[in-house]
Amino acid sequence: MEHLIFDNFDKLGRIAVASALVYLLIVGVTKLSGKRSTSQLNNFDWVVTVMIGSIGASTILLKSIPFVEGAASIITLYTLQYLVTKVASISPNFSSFILSEPRIVFYQGQFLPEAMRKERLCRQELECAMRAEGINDYSQVEAIVFESDAKLTVIQKPEPDNIKPAVDGLPISQSIKTLMQ
Structure with missing residues (x-):
């Protein structure tokens, strides 16, 4: 002392x-x-x-x-x-x-419980990520991805007349399906 x-x-x-x-x-x-x-x-x-x-x-x-x-x-x-x-x-x-892969934890209106369990994420954390993007309704969300850097990326549903390529020239929904495989 x-x-x-x-x-x-x-x-x-x-x-x-x-x-x-x-x-x-x-x-x-x-x-x-x-x-x-x-x-x-x-x-x-x-x-x-x-x-x-x-x-x-x-x-x-x-x-x-x-x-x-x-x-x-x-x-x-x-x-x-x-x-x-x-x-x-x-x-x-x-x-x-050496690096973790991104994982989809929410897709087309559905929480993916197995993916959320593996990443130890709860529903409130996904909702927080949505609010941070100014989204309050699940119907506006195409997917939520838990990234390699532990950030949650919220991908909004594209408007039908405004679909743009996301990965390798594929629309966002097709790109997400590729990630899910």
Whole structure:
């Protein structure tokens, strides 16, 4: 309890310098690694982000972890993330192994209970996504897709005279059926 508010100036100085160094390192490496590092997160990206945050905090606060060791850990994680995402962009098999596929959880007026159960989603979450899009009636919804980045995409029913291609030149309803297979 004696060091609850303040310990000493040496420790405070070390933490201030380590904070600045870790901050510059993470900002620099994030810039070098590209937009992917700060994009909407899928499961893999989320895990790496949490690990980098944890290592950064440990490097700042724990005297037993020198900056160079923390930096090596952070750079290693960014490098692994880069390599994994590079391979995933080239190999569809690896991509489907490492990333989750989008799943349709509502289609043409019907909740898909098995899909919702697998994704651990409840009806209220789908309704919330609809409201966020300004939709209050299920009859206006063609489908709701649970995306790889854990966002819910609400696809409105197309108006008959305004059907536009969505995927590979197919109308939205046909594109959704392709996703469901």
